[in-house]
Amino acid sequence: MSAPAIVGTIDEPPTAPPSRRERRADQNRSESSSHNRGPLMTTAGYVGMTVALLIVAVPLFWIIITSFKERGDIYVRPAQWWPNPATTENYHDVTTRIPFSNYFRNSLIITGVTSTVKIVLGVISAYALSLLRFPGRGIVFLVVIAALMVPNQITVISNYALVAQLGWRNTYQGIIIPLAGVAFGTFLMRNQFLSLPGEIIEAARLDGAGPLKLLWKVVLPMSWPTLVAFSLITVVNEWNEYLWPFLMSDDERVAPLPVGLTQLQNNDGVTNWGPVMAGTVLAMVPILVLFLVLQRQMIKGLTAGALKG
Amino acid sequence: MTPPYRKHVGSGARLSNVQSTQTQVPDRSDEVTGPPAGGPPPPVGEPPHRSSGRRWEWTLAGLLLAPNLVLLIVFTYRPLIDNFRLSFTDWNISSPTISWVGFSNYIEWFTRDDxxxxxxxxxxxxxxxxxxxxxxxxxxxxxxxxxxxxRNLVRSAIFAPFVISGAAIGIAFQFVFDPSFGLVQDVLARLGIASPDFYQQSNWALFMVTVTYIWKNLGYSFVIYLAALQGRRADLDEAAEIDGASSWTRFRRVLMPQLRPTTFFLSITVLLSSVQVFDIIYAMTRGGPVGNGTTTLVFQVYQETFVNQRAGYGATVATVMFLVLLVVTVFQVRVMDKGSRK
Known part of the structure; x- marks a missing residue:
């Protein structure tokens, strides 16, 4: 009985007030009042901000400067806090000595295909579960949503056996297909579709729009921000996915970047940090750039379960 | 603890039958649309327009839902059940032979030293x-x-590590904690403190993994709490202030109760994701040092199944972990329920 209870709680958006207008009023209220705090609080705020910024930035800075150091300069005490001389040797090394471009290509293929499939499946499942009427809709929704409560670790053993039996180890489909089911995205998009004004959908129906035209021309254009948020978190999660691709791939044929990084670490690791840090930086950069450009939508998507049921 | 899942799987399977066999669909039509009162049943060959529209809607819903449902049933619910079966066997993940060993894996797990x-x-x-x-x-x-x-810049900065791959962060922080040439030892040395051996001493290795995980995931709790704070009702706080409540009282009696749903949501999602962490531990320590210095239950599932080739025992650990998680989650729900009824 536990699963439905939890689903129920997530379903009820903890902070979302009943109506949109009220929500806006709430925001205004807090904006106008909660910012007037004493000077002590302001000082504490700046101190907190500085400390937090240092804790996040210093390790990243350290990793980046190391990736530009010569090998000998990494293994000195006390450490150098600026690469002198700076060299791109490590980047050259990591991209030529290991099949870095293969890992990168695999990451692009796996992330691209899995995300596309998940976004399409999430949208069409959510559409059926919110705007079509059919018997057993509630039960189907429960089946989808309860999958969120099943941890990966309990499914990997049996899934590994199944995929190995199919001869799909070291193939893209072996990595992609078992990851392609969508529970959270369905939940997110369904709530979005249910929040659309019923009159508009009814009007489009009366105008003779078929179900697919309704989805494509009316429902999706109105759901754009949520769809973008859902797509972004899917891309981030697939790009960072580790355990399953790690179990499915033995070498650079299909292994994505994170798996490639730990394979590189196996070879070099503690004894040759330079190329390892260069590889790590290269793996972090694409997703950080994506984050910097689209952070608003990304934060919305990643925190969606909590704030907007 | 398992009945809800079994129930869902059952209903899922039943439902996909309904969708695939068109003949069953009309049987259920009475439940939903209902026949026109007193009217004759629609002729078999030529259903009225309305009912054929309905049937078309059901077919469409079936088509749209089938791929996702099949994927979830085959790759989430089937292995969940199969894992219970495997936990009673001595399977070694590759051999075709498999034999039943009853509860011996469970007995082994409960009695083993590690x-x-x-x-x-x-x-x-x-x-x-x-x-x-x-x-x-x-x-x-x-x-x-x-x-x-x-403020917005700092908010983004704190959240940024959350989007980076756990494996990349694990590797990077293995170097940050390098006891001979890492960032932490350098800062400690400048303060005149000798660095602990994060690589060789179990307690310090666990400390290193824990700190790294918090560094990566802090932004998630922070951003969700911040959004909840901005959406709260400031008038309550003002009223309490006018009534002369101290700031500690306002925090405990006014703010925390309003944040309760957020705290509840976070306690479950953060717990579930932190119990399941694999990439950071694998990247930083491979479960070591000294054998199992940083081995958690999830890591043990991997270790036993794929390294020691004991899938049956691995499945047992996975089952135990799953049941414990269910109990803990139910407990959390109970506690929060009680709290909100007060």
Whole structure:
């Protein structure tokens, strides 16, 4: 009985007030009042901000400067806090000595295909579960949503056996297909579709729009921000996915970047940090750039379960 | 603890039957649309327009839902059930032969020496990561819930590590904690403190993994708490202030109750993701040092199944972990229910 209870709680958006207008009023209220705090609080705020910024930035800075150091300069005490001389040797090394471009290509293929499939499946499942009427809709929704409560670790053993039996180890489909089911995205998009004004959908129906035209021309254009948020978190999660691709791939044929990084670490690791840090930086950069450009939508998507049921 | 899942799987399977066999669909039509009162049943060959529209809607819904449902049933619910079966066998993940061993895996797990270490590692890691990331996240959110210059920049910076791959962060932080040439030892040395051996000493290795995980995930609790604070009802706080309540009282009696749903949501999602962490531990320590210094239950599932080739025993560990998680989650729901009824 536990699963439905939890689903129920997530379903009820903890902070979302009943109506949109009220929500806006709430925001205004807090904006106008909660910012007037004493000077002590302001000082504490700046101190907190500085400390937090240092804790996040210093390790990243350290990793980046190391990736530009010569090998000998990494293994000195006390450490150098600026690469002198700076060299791109490590980047050259990591991209030529290991099949870095293969890992990168695999990451692009796996992330691209899995995300596309998940976004399409999430949208069409959510559409059926919110705007079509059919018997057993509630039960189907429960089946989808309860999958969120099943941890990966309990499914990997049996899934590994199944995929190995199919001869799909070291193939893209072996990595992609078992990851392609969508529970959270369905939940997110369904709530979005249910929040659309019923009159508009009814009007489009009366105008003779078929179900697919309704989805494509009316429902999706109105759901754009949520769809973008859902797509972004899917891309981030697939790009960072580790355990399953790690179990499915033995070498650079299909292994994505994170798996490639730990394979590189196996070879070099503690004894040759330079190329390892260069590889790590290269793996972090694409997703950080994506984050910097689209952070608003990304934060919305990643925190969606909590704030907007 | 398992009936809800079994029930869902059952209903899922039944439902996909309904969708695939068109003949069953009309049987159920009465339940939903209902026949026109007193009217004759629609002729078999030529259903009225309305009912054929309905049937078309059902077919469409079936078509749209089938791929996702099949994927979830085959790759989530089937292995969940199969894992229970495997936990009663001695299967070695590759051999075609498999034999039934009853409860012996469970007995082994409960009596083996390393179980205590693994459970303790899991509990320490989970309690520390959940407790610290939630309280630090709340503290930061409280400090940043005011008009400050550069606040948005700092908010993004704190959240950024959350989107980076755990494997990349694990590898990077293995170097940050390098006891001979890392960042931490350098800072400690400048303060005149000798660095602990994060690589060789189990307790320090667990500390290193825990700190790394918190560094990556703090932004999640922080951003969610901050959004909750900005959506709260400030008038309550003002009223309490006018009534002369101290700031501690306002925090405990006015703010925390309003944040309760957020705290509840975070306690479950943060707990579930921190119990399941694999990439950071694999990248940083491979479960070591000294055998199982940082091995958690999830890591033990991997270790036993894929390294020691004991899939049956691995499945047992996975089952135990799953049941414990269910119990803990139910307990959390109960506690929060009680609290909100007060």
């Amino acid at each position: 179980t205590k270490t693994v459970v303790l590692n899991t509990v320490i890691f989970t309690v520390a990561t959940v407790g610290i990331s939630m309280s630090l996240g709340l503290l930061l959110a409280l400090l940043l819930d005011q008009r400050l210059k550069g």
